[in-house]
Amino acid sequence: MKILVINCGSSSIKYKLYDTKISSLLAKGLIERIGEKNSKAKNHTEGIKLLISRIIEEGAVDKLEEISAIGHRVVHGGEVFTQPHIIDDAVIGKIKECVPLAPLHNPANLAGILSCAKVLPDTPQVAVFDTAFHQTMPEAAYLYAIPGYFYKKYKIRKYGFHGTSHQFVACQAADILGKPLEKIKLITCHLGNGCSITAIDKGKSIDTSMGFTPLEGLIMGTRSGDIDVAAVFHIMKKEKKHIADMDEILNKKSGLLGISGLSNDFRSIVEAAKRGNRFAKLAYDMFSYRIEKYIGAYYFALGGADAICFTGGIGENSKKFISDIKKKLKRIIDSKTKIMVVPTDEELMIARLTYKMVKGKQKCH
Ligand code: AMP
Numbered sequence: 001m002k003i004l005v006i007n008c009g010s011s012s013i014k015y016k017l018y019d020t021k022i023s024s025l026l027a028k029g030l031i032e033r034i035g036e037k038n039s040k041a042k043n044h045t046e047g048i049k050l051l052i053s054r055i056i057e058e059g060a061v062d063k064l065e066e067i068s069a070i071g072h073r074v075v076h077g078g079e080v081f082t083q084p085h086i087i088d089d090a091v092i093g094k095i096k097e098c099v100p101l102a103p104l105h106n107p108a109n110l111a112g113i114l115s116c117a118k119v120l121p122d123t124p125q126v127a128v129f130d131t132a133f134h135q136t137m138p139e140a141a142y143l144y145a146i147p148g149y150f151y152k153k154y155k156i157r158k159y160g161f162h163g164t165s166h167q168f169v170a171c172q173a174a175d176i177l178g179k180p181l182e183k184i185k186l187i188t189c190h191l192g193n194g195c196s197i198t199a200i201d202k203g204k205s206i207d208t209s210m211g212f213t214p215l216e217g218l219i220m221g222t223r224s225g226d227i228d229v230a231a232v233f234h235i236m237k238k239e240k241k242h243i244a245d246m247d248e249i250l251n252k253k254s255g256l257l258g259i260s261g262l263s264n265d266f267r268s269i270v271e272a273a274k275r276g277n278r279f280a281k282l283a284y285d286m287f288s289y290r291i292e293k294y295i296g297a298y299y300f301a302l303g304g305a306d307a308i309c310f311t312g313g314i315g316e317n318s319k320k321f322i323s324d325i326k327k328k329l330k331r332i333i334d335s336k337t338k339i340m341v342v343p344t345d346e347e348l349m350i351a352r353l354t355y356k357m358v359k360g361k362q363k364c365h
Contacts, residue, residue: 045118070126071084077132078097166208269287
């Protein structure tokens with residue numbers, strides 16, 4: 001079964017085509033600069049047409065009808081979507097209702113869905129939500145300690161993100177351990193430019209480090225992660241900053257970039273620290289310490305873990321980071337807890353979930 005996976009941004013479409021029978025990647029690509037002057041795609045519909053003609057030219061499919069289903073990454077499913085859904089008008093309406101929670105991402109995801117419906121009207125489409133995997137968190141983990149009115153009126157709560165990646169890594173880890181996912185406890189650490197950690201009990205997310213938005217939790221490439229909100233008020237007062245300025249500072253200018261003053265790229269941080277740059281070393285130490293704190297908290301919340309898994313650009317590739325954190329963790333955790341590097345593949349997970357929805361199969365991978 002050939003499944004097209006689409007990740008739509010406001011001006012780009014990333015795509016991958018899989019044969020889910022053998023989990024093989026048949027084609028992948030990126031359509032950029034949608035809507036820009038001189039672009040080949042004036043809008044998302046033209047972008048979808050362009051990517052279809054590319055995969056036909058490359059010989060990955062002979063005709064449109066060979067694409068059995070389309071899986072879309074949708075960033076925010078609010079509290080409505082606890083699992084992937086086959087897309088119909090009602091689902092589109094509910095994704096629209098979640099726009100206030102992800103005003104930059106959900107409209108772009110919707111543009112992709114509506115464009116595919118125009119270009120491939122007979123092909124089933126499935127929405128796979130970044131937040132859905134975390135909808136199993138208990139109230140005690142997802143509510144913030146603010147007056148309940150804000151949750152009731154605006155749905156202010158922790159949602160968590162990177163759900164598809166945490167789910168994929170958990171499935172892989174269960175395979176590696178040779179145990180059913182329903183019988184194990186895992187801590188999955190997605191460490192890339194965005195970073196999050198999830199505590200998974202019997203295949204279900206019970207807590208995760210990102211919050212109402214991806215800003216909460218770990219120190220990331222350019223995001224601060226956890227910070228005392230009163231410190232933000234203080235900066236706003238002293239520097240006469242507006243909400244948009246603070247949003248930019250905390251999301252785009254903080255994290256590894258803000259601490260080091262050099263880069264958001266982990267490789268540059270490690271290299272500069274090696275050369276003796278004090279602020280790069282500080283960024284590395286702060287980044288690692290925050291991860292250790294979260295792992296410690298989730299290890300306690302779960303009552304131990306069968307494995308702690310690292311993934312994402314940093315988690316999969318930085319030998320130094322993995323070696324350093326292994327040394328620290330081994331001193332503290334139970335010797336039976338495995339520490340593993342598990343490469344993630346969010347698009348393959350979307351393809352598998354899409355297949356499952358379309359075929360009605362229950363296996364998670
Ligand atoms: P991602 O967002 O998952 O693509 O991850 C991006 C992050 O992974 C960046 O901070 C990169 O510097 C980091 N990264 C990628 N390759 C390596 C590597 N070989 N060693 C250390 N960090 C890496």
